[in-house]
Amino acid sequence: MENEMQNRTENSPVIPPVKQGRSPEYAAEIEEFRSEILKAGLSSPNEIIDDGRIHRFSSNGKTTDNAGWYVLFTDGIAAGAFGCWREGVNIKWCSVDEAKLTQPEKHEFYKKIAEAKKQREEEEEINRTKARSKASKIWTQSTEEPTDHPYLISKKVQPHGLKLYGGKLVVPLYDQNSILHSLQFISSDGEKKFLVGGLTKGCYYPIGGAPDKILYVAEGFATAATVHEATGSAVAVAFNANNLKPVAIALSAKFPNLEMVICADDDHQTKGNPGIRKAREATLEVKASIAVPNFGETRGKDETDFNDLYQVKGLKAVRTCVELNRMTVDEFGKGTDLAVLAELAGNWEAEPEPVLPQKKPSPPFPLESFPPIIREAVTETLEYTQVPVGFACSTALGVAAVSVQHLAMVARDPQTVGPVSLYILSILRSGERKSTIFRKMWQGVRDRQKELYEEWEHYEANDHNQVDPILGAESPPRILFEDATIQGLALEICTGVKSVLLSSSEGGTIFGGIGMRGDALMGAIACLNKAWDAEPQSMTRKQAVSTYLDNYRLTCLISAQRETLQEWLRKSAGLPEGMGFVARFLICVPKTTIGDRLYVSAPEFTPKLDTFIEMCLTHLRTKTDLATVPTLNLSSEAQQEWVDYFNIIEAAQGKEGPYEYNTAAASKIAEQAARIAGVFTLFGNENPKEIDVDTMKMGIDVAQWFLEESLGLMGEMGISQVQRNAANLLDWLKKLEQDDEEPLKLSDLLQIGPRCIRSKKERDAAVEILCTYGWIQIRNWKNRKVILLHPLISNS
Incomplete structure (x- = not known):
């Protein structure tokens, strides 16, 4: 699989020697704030300064990194926010349970968070402006077409417009309006880094010129170059799995009449298979097709993407997968057995969304404030x-x-x-x-x-x-x-x-x-x-x-x-x-x-x-x-x-x-x-x-x-009757006794489902809402449509 953007490793976050902040009396709150940063998977700042200003730190433990940021206030109730521009992390924090705050405390907390957000956005815009300027300057100074670069030789692909700067391949990142925002640098051994502070979300690198009838989207440059060389069609480099959906959305808006195919990395050795999961999300979002590399029974454990397929089976195998064997999301599950369905059903969002608006529990009426x-x-x-x-x-x-x-x-x-x-x-x-x-x-x-x-x-x-x-x-x-x-x-x-x-x-x-x-x-x-x-x-x-x-x-x-x-x-x-x-x-x-x-x-x-x-x-x-x-x-x-x-x-x-x-x-x-x-x-x-x-x-x-x-x-x-029907169906599913050998069929709902969805129109509307909100999936199994339930339903 193509290496993703300058990611932290999956090892434990780096915990530097602790230094106290400016307010010793808030040492416990500062350490609690540090603990929350670590829980988010980021390395912790060496020193946390509680002055209500934005501060940068290394979020991956490397001395050259400063993608992390935080703001901490300790006047009154300690509150703040932290995150990482590279990872897209943005978390607010309060030392007291928000639900237990008095109204004035809540207002003060929200004011602090709003101030932190303002600072972060201002800092982010400054960084992105600097990155755009620096990217333009480096791209202009870079040399053309490095065909003999070791990375291109190892991947057996052409440069397709890349340049060379300081011995590293340079891949530009453009938005849908063709504005250059950042650069990716690829070293000889395949290590990849982005220009610090540059925008990556929704940005891509186009290979093959303007698309004609079809547009492919792939994760890394080598994968995208492989697909282009196999098909001759336009391909967009999304740079990593998390960026597949934002890029697909941007390109779908720019080219609404084109067929789009998401070329997935099959991370079969990684828990949750993020390559297929993120490709599927992108496919669902823009109603595209999905192509997955088929290595057959002799597949090696490190073979995951279309460049790997090219290396072992040639360009024809790549072309067959992306042109002839691509599938819609519905087709992706067709003909599979229950075990495969169960595996696919594991690819859920972290948590489904509430079907009905979640009204916070009302505080007791302040009866003591009456005369x-x-x-x-x-x-x-x-x-x-x-x-x-x-x-x-x-x-x-x-x-x-x-x-x-x-x-x-x-x-x-x-x-x-x-x-x-x-x-x-x-x-x-x-x-x-x-x-x-x-x-x-x-x-x-x-x-x-x-x-x-x-x-x-x-x-x-x-x-x-x-x-x-x-x-x-x-x-x-x-x-x-x-x-x-x-x-x-x-x-x-x-x-x-x-x-x-x-x-x-x-x-x-x-x-x-x-x-x-x-x-x-x-x-x-x-x-x-x-x-x-x-x-x-x-x-x-x-x-x-x-x-x-x-x-x-x-x-x-x-x-x-x-x-x-x-x-x-x-x-x-x-x-x-x-x-x-x-x-x-x-x-x-x-x-x-x-x-x-x-x-x-x-x-x-x-x-x-x-x-x-x-x-x-x-x-x-x-x-x-x-x-x-x-x-x-x-x-x-x-x-x-x-x-x-x-x-x-x-x-x-x-x-x-x-x-x-x-x-x-x-x-x-x-x-x-x-x-x-x-x-x-x-x-x-x-x-x-x-x-x-x-x-x-x-x-x-x-x-x-x-x-x-x-x-x-x-x-x-704003709650419609259709939403209430969906909520009733969800409650019914939570109480339903599940059969591990025989999944619930869609047609079963008309016979045994809740009374409010006993017509096909009402059933389909309620099912669509539960699918949209991430509670269920509809799959083809033995020529029938079956309902796969989110684990939160199965465990309820």
Whole structure:
């Protein structure tokens, strides 16, 4: 087999004499960092310097090597990253389990990793720029066509455009745009080295000019030269097995209409046969064919590639293999027996990918950050309803918000003043007792609505010298809306109570309403977006009553099943996400309690809940002029706490940050924290003047929990039924008792597989996903298609 790029040996990594870093108090962390470098198969730096800057070191133990790099921070929690440009290693490290970090610690960790990545990329670009310049200079100075070089003589191939520099063959590495990036140097005895710092991934050396109808890709120069001399066709040198797939991808994009053949090295003496495994991966990636050298029964143990085949059987044998005996990946397994199938099935990726998005386990809801009145009501209710904690807390928070949203505004700074209204969305399965918890937490809102109805009836029954604009309306005033259209809601607010709750325990009544679909959707979302900020807005209608909203408040409290929300988002063509509507919601996707809810008798009395309900009623009865409500300022300490949180979240939205792809929700979470702190302050205090630092910390804790929940929302919503079928099939395969003599046939799934894939269309779609994600392979065996299982399935 062609020697690969300047690889380290398979011996144990070199461990140099240890020197301490700059911070002796972090000696244990530095040694743990060193240990991780060794575990990655790299030699360790002689000295590890923990100054937060990038440092180079020899990753293969040779004094002339400096392909390794590391960055280590020890201020606060020790964290860093390390890797090797030559080997493509890039690993981040933290001295503490990431899952155990607090939110501020997580943000600090991600900032450090982002800084390390930035340094690495800058260093890498500098090195590659230098390598390109040096490669061009050396290539220009090299002499032409060294036909008498000992390496070419030993391999019995022509130079095919190579040059000579310092007694070594020089092979240029070009990208698909024909830009020279690096050089490979081959000595007389076959030792190969690359130019330090140059780009190799996806780069190749073309032999034979522009391809016509077919293009071959091989690992090393001698193998590629052999294939060209045997066929006369164009061949690309990929330089090593790991580069086969990147080169195949690049050339497939450059020559999309050509047939491509990957010429594999058959490393039959190497564990895992990397030559065939990597060639197969490249073949699968670009839907090419694969050619493997056939040495017959007299094969020597060192005979692995097409140049070896040429040496023992001549060019005709090479041409026969690559032109007549090449195979598609499916054909590669045809006609083999079970033992060969099992051997082929050992060529898996290290680990298959998850079929469904992996949502990190949610941290417990920070119930201790709720004010006592709300916390005790939730705790008492959870004891017998046994709903998810996050759902009960979210519901109580929404009810508290509507109870106080008319009492004050919150000023995050002198120019940034807003309401304390909240939009909250909980996503749960059917059977999670959504209606139960809503009925209990809503009670104060319902009681107030009943009082308003009675006041309206009394008003209607009596004469009045002065007309009350609310009680004198044709219909009773409402503060709770469960199924109103957006236009109807706006009209009710315009003519009735100015502080209301849009809420439903079955979100379909809101998301599926007339005003939330079709041509009306964009206007409805725009209206609700403005209502979140209590912005003035008008709705002009030619065939209906026009409305103008000002000095009003709206809280939304909605729970919905995943399927309901998913269907609405699908039909909405991206508008809810694109217009920032979803990002305004505090998202709750709690872990189900179904299956763990053993019967608990409800108590005769619920004093804590009753106190909460009475407090809601007290606030809802308080009349205010929304045009002149007071403003809650932050205390100086609370202001600093809020600013620190704002800055942490902003940094975490940068490149490589935890919220890089969740900026819509993250960019609003600091404001949400201030709103929640405002709700807590107003709900538990009479005539509060400001938000103190402890309450701000409580608001931040609760807001951060919701932000973490929102990370899994889009992944959850993006799961198709086909993916869920594939996940069900995977679970079924894990439980299936395997027969070592008779593999599972593809056709068996229609008779004995899970019910969700009993049709051919559903089966094939689920099987394709499991193949794509690396859980199974489909092979031909005795004229039937059989399913080979990844070892993780077989061992489960």
